[in-house]
Amino acid sequence: MERGGASGSGDGFVSPAGDVDVAFFKERFDATVDQVERVVLGQRGVIRSVLVALIAGGHVLLEGPPGIGKTLLARSLAQVLGVSFKRIQFTPDLMPSDVTGGQVFNQRVDDFVFRAGPVFTQVLLADEINRAPAKTQAALLEAMGDRQVTVDGSSMPLPQPFFTLATQNPVESEGTYPLPEAQLDRFLIKVLVDHPSQDVEVRLLQSYLGGFDASELDAVGLVEILNAESIAQLRAIGRKVTVEHDILEYIASVVGRTRQHPAVDLGASPRASIALLLASQVVAAAEGRTFVVPDDVKELALPVLRHRFMLQPDAELEGTRPDDVVRAILLDVPVPGGERGVPA
Amino acid sequence: MLLWLLACGTAVTEEPVLEVPFALQSRSFEFCHRPGAGSEAMAEWCEHLDEIPKERCPGLHETCAGAEPVPPSGCNRQSGGGDDGDKSLAKEPEKPKEPWSFEASMPDMAFVGEVLRWVMAMMVAAGVLVLLRYLWARFGRKEEEIVRPPVIEVEIDQEALDEALPEVPSAPSDDLLTMARRALDEGRAGDAVVLARGAALRRLGESGRLRLHRSRTDREYVVAMRDAGSPEDGEDADSLRIVTAMVEVFRFGMREPPVEGARDALKAAARILRIGVCLLMLGVSGWAQAQTPERFDANGDAAFRELFDQRGYEVSWRLRSLDSIKDEDADALFLDVVGTDPSMEEWQAIREWVALGGVVFAVGDASPGFPELGSVHASDAPIWILAPTLHRLGYEAPWLPGMVDAYVDGSASVWVENEDGGAVLAALPLGDGVLLSLADWRFGDNASLMVPANEALLGDALYHGQGLHDWPLPTPTRVQLATRMALSSDDQADNPLESLARAELLPFVLQFLLFWVVFALWRGWPFGALKDPPEEGRTRFADHVEALGDRYRRLGASRHAARSYATLWMQRLGPKGMQLAAVSYGMSKERAAEFVEELEALVGSTGDEQTPDSAADFQGMEELWNVVEHRDRGTAS
Numbered sequence: 001m002e003r004g005g006a007s008g009s010g011d012g013f014v015s016p017a018g019d020v021d022v023a024f025f026k027e028r029f030d031a032t033v034d035q036v037e038r039v040v041l042g043q044r045g046v047i048r049s050v051l052v053a054l055i056a057g058g059h060v061l062l063e064g065p066p067g068i069g070k071t072l073l074a075r076s077l078a079q080v081l082g083v084s085f086k087r088i089q090f091t092p093d094l095m096p097s098d099v100t101g102g103q104v105f106n107q108r109v110d111d112f113v114f115r116a117g118p119v120f121t122q123v124l125l126a127d128e129i130n131r132a133p134a135k136t137q138a139a140l141l142e143a144m145g146d147r148q149v150t151v152d153g154s155s156m157p158l159p160q161p162f163f164t165l166a167t168q169n170p171v172e173s174e175g176t177y178p179l180p181e182a183q184l185d186r187f188l189i190k191v192l193v194d195h196p197s198q199d200v201e202v203r204l205l206q207s208y209l210g211g212f213d214a215s216e217l218d219a220v221g222l223v224e225i226l227n228a229e230s231i232a233q234l235r236a237i238g239r240k241v242t243v244e245h246d247i248l249e250y251i252a253s254v255v256g257r258t259r260q261h262p263a264v265d266l267g268a269s270p271r272a273s274i275a276l277l278l279a280s281q282v283v284a285a286a287e288g289r290t291f292v293v294p295d296d297v298k299e300l301a302l303p304v305l306r307h308r309f310m311l312q313p314d315a316e317l318e319g320t321r322p323d324d325v326v327r328a329i330l331l332d333v334p335v336p337g338g339e340r341g342v343p344a
Numbered sequence: 345m346l347l348w349l350l351a352c353g354t355a356v357t358e359e360p361v362l363e364v365p366f367a368l369q370s371r372s373f374e375f376c377h378r379p380g381a382g383s384e385a386m387a388e389w390c391e392h393l394d395e396i397p398k399e400r401c402p403g404l405h406e407t408c409a410g411a412e413p414v415p416p417s418g419c420n421r422q423s424g425g426g427d428d429g430d431k432s433l434a435k436e437p438e439k440p441k442e443p444w445s446f447e448a449s450m451p452d453m454a455f456v457g458e459v460l461r462w463v464m465a466m467m468v469a470a471g472v473l474v475l476l477r478y479l480w481a482r483f484g485r486k487e488e489e490i491v492r493p494p495v496i497e498v499e500i501d502q503e504a505l506d507e508a509l510p511e512v513p514s515a516p517s518d519d520l521l522t523m524a525r526r527a528l529d530e531g532r533a534g535d536a537v538v539l540a541r542g543a544a545l546r547r548l549g550e551s552g553r554l555r556l557h558r559s560r561t562d563r564e565y566v567v568a569m570r571d572a573g574s575p576e577d578g579e580d581a582d583s584l585r586i587v588t589a590m591v592e593v594f595r596f597g598m599r600e601p602p603v604e605g606a607r608d609a610l611k612a613a614a615r616i617l618r619i620g621v622c623l624l625m626l627g628v629s630g631w632a633q634a635q636t637p638e639r640f641d642a643n644g645d646a647a648f649r650e651l652f653d654q655r656g657y658e659v660s661w662r663l664r665s666l667d668s669i670k671d672e673d674a675d676a677l678f679l680d681v682v683g684t685d686p687s688m689e690e691w692q693a694i695r696e697w698v699a700l701g702g703v704v705f706a707v708g709d710a711s712p713g714f715p716e717l718g719s720v721h722a723s724d725a726p727i728w729i730l731a732p733t734l735h736r737l738g739y740e741a742p743w744l745p746g747m748v749d750a751y752v753d754g755s756a757s758v759w760v761e762n763e764d765g766g767a768v769l770a771a772l773p774l775g776d777g778v779l780l781s782l783a784d785w786r787f788g789d790n791a792s793l794m795v796p797a798n799e800a801l802l803g804d805a806l807y808h809g810q811g812l813h814d815w816p817l818p819t820p821t822r823v824q825l826a827t828r829m830a831l832s833s834d835d836q837a838d839n840p841l842e843s844l845a846r847a848e849l850l851p852f853v854l855q856f857l858l859f860w861v862v863f864a865l866w867r868g869w870p871f872g873a874l875k876d877p878p879e880e881g882r883t884r885f886a887d888h889v890e891a892l893g894d895r896y897r898r899l900g901a902s903r904h905a906a907r908s909y910a911t912l913w914m915q916r917l918g919p920k921g922m923q924l925a926a927v928s929y930g931m932s933k934e935r936a937a938e939f940v941e942e943l944e945a946l947v948g949s950t951g952d953e954q955t956p957d958s959a960a961d962f963q964g965m966e967e968l969w970n971v972v973e974h975r976d977r978g979t980a981s
Contacts (some may be wrong), residue, residue: 035901244596276857291597295563336595 012310013116021237026288032225035080040073042200055234056278058188059144059164070167072214074125082227083122090132096139100149119143122159126166130176141183161231188275189303242291246336251276257329263315268308276304294335302326365792367651375642379406380414385642388745396794469856517547531604535593540613541591547617562588585610606872642791645827651803652823662826666690669697674824680788682710683828699775701816708785718754725763749783778815902961910943925975
């Protein structure tokens, strides 16, 4: 095929994902989501988004009120993925070393030894990240970006895969330290989680009546669907999904419009385009396709972009939300579709 | 009607595929292929059967041999089933089917169109009134300007999503599907599914079942159709999904779709188009005229599309008016003069376009726009003489049954002439362009192409002009067909005012508005500020009266108030005037007389008694007030 397009890691021609590969991908992906949904009821979309980000190699920022199952989601996901899990509750007095770890004097050996912080895990739940001061946030964000921790000049790599699920309450809450916009870019997606519907809540209550206890996750008997190796395998398959050139143009157009929109003060960076590309590939593979379609891009545009640009103060005061801007852009940018005019 | 619609949707026949295609090859041209079809119109051709090969028009031969006349099947079967074409020689024509047991004809759309015009006129008038009302209210009253800071709003106007979709080709849906089938036959499955997508989306968009917009994906169209709710939309959504799935494989998967999948996609698109065609025939007549069965009749125009398409031209129907012709539209224009009947403005536009380099192939009398051609008269010299070049190239003289019109006195270069020296086919250079004029208007009908010589000369004329006479035609050449049926099917105006003017509704709308103005003046002007706003003094007086009445009520002096009020009005109107006012208010004569007596009794009662508040007093005052108020209103109007 002579059309411009890309698949693979970009460092040379990589054979595109085959039908067998994506069938395997879809089967494992769906099974993982189904397992997590056994304990996290009514949030299939959130679970899907989180898993997409994980496989794409990114991190997730979850925003929502307390008590809706964010911690449970992270724990159950870690269990189904067969990886280690740790949780950090961010508080205003949390120090950077509480996150990354630090040198501690060991009297027995009469020397300083490095005590690894909770960040040395594969799935990290950073709860209420906006409650900690900027310095502590930066320590975590640096670890997320570099996938290693440097303490006293020594760099220690984090385990693979390393995936951070950060949560925050809506910014209207008092006593918070909003994440700087430049740092928000490190999260592949930002997912807004709301209270479950009444039906879901009833099912939740029924499950508790049936003996479910969120603190006793082992009793649920979640099946381990993936492991570190298979996650890497899925990641490789996702990177091989074909992306036609016009899809790349479409992604660039959508992200570029955030820099031109009158309600936007600072638009999304090229990192957003990369994030959208990687996530679209994973979504396509999750649906059993070997190629990305514009619908994949549209599906992910909101979670990928909503936290990556700054609104004009006037627009924000008038009640404009980032989601409104993204939706308006999606309604304006032409999607690639059939050939223009009549084929020769 | 239902059975006729079923006939629309179920007819799929194989087509005889000759090695050398010709314009009337499709079985949709029933006058050529179906024995007994159009027997009356084709009667004049029966004398010339020897010159029409039987394999070209087997039906005509059988018709002339005495086949029983059959009614038209009434459905557009422009192309066959889309399956792999049989590459062998043409088969013997099938035996004619039994005619339907009842008459099935096109529904009369004239009444529906008339009703729609009236409805549109009413809506336009109402819209104008609302606009005037808004303008008066908005600009007739001065409001304090509130200085507000500029607000940056994010507008998502869902209603503004209706827009021409550039990725959906502008050719008619049936043409696109035909092209899709041809592409599939040629092994271009990818192009075939893309064309099928265009055909399906265009039909769904035109029929209003889908809103096409540049930002909507194919999957969103499918979801929109499914969400529409009706079983029919659900079926079409499934069909559309089949089409778009193949397009995705080709467009984004960057690989040719499987042939079987492409074939299914074309069938799915055909299902959408068939249903769409039948719905349109029941719906708005304008759209339904785009591909009606009449275009395949002997005097239709559908064959010319095939004619030029087989020659390798890029053919399209001219759907816009002739006075808006531009270079971007086409390189050559095939003009059916009699069918389109251009106005002087349109002739002027055509002439200017030719002078700038356009090539017009006019069939019929083009002298109104090009007087250089000379006057036209009928000739009784049926023998045709070809120009030497054409004769050398092996062309035969074109002919038609009966007498033929001819041009004379022209300054054009003659290609075909008759024995009288009349220029039957002549080329007239004008500026940078050329007019090729074919005098006899009947050459613009499908039937004329039954004759191989006619098809050869008409189809190759532009080619010869380009090759032998350096006509300004690029390769490939875009040919637009301007015929009666094409222009009438989708007569788009450039702007709403032009559309309104063409609809000739302006006089009616003006009259309607004038009626409303007169009515408003008679009944009271409903716009703008109040006619007689209360002055401050009168307002104060009303307040005073209300306070006085309230005081009277508190003091228990309702009888006194009633008496005073009755005395005031009895003095003003007198008993007879009061009686008349009561009758005018709606009381019967007896009741009015009784009412006046009560008032007189009240007026005559002494004012010394202090009676407690009585509901009867208030009721009496209210009744008197109503009578007086009604009288005042009547006086004021």
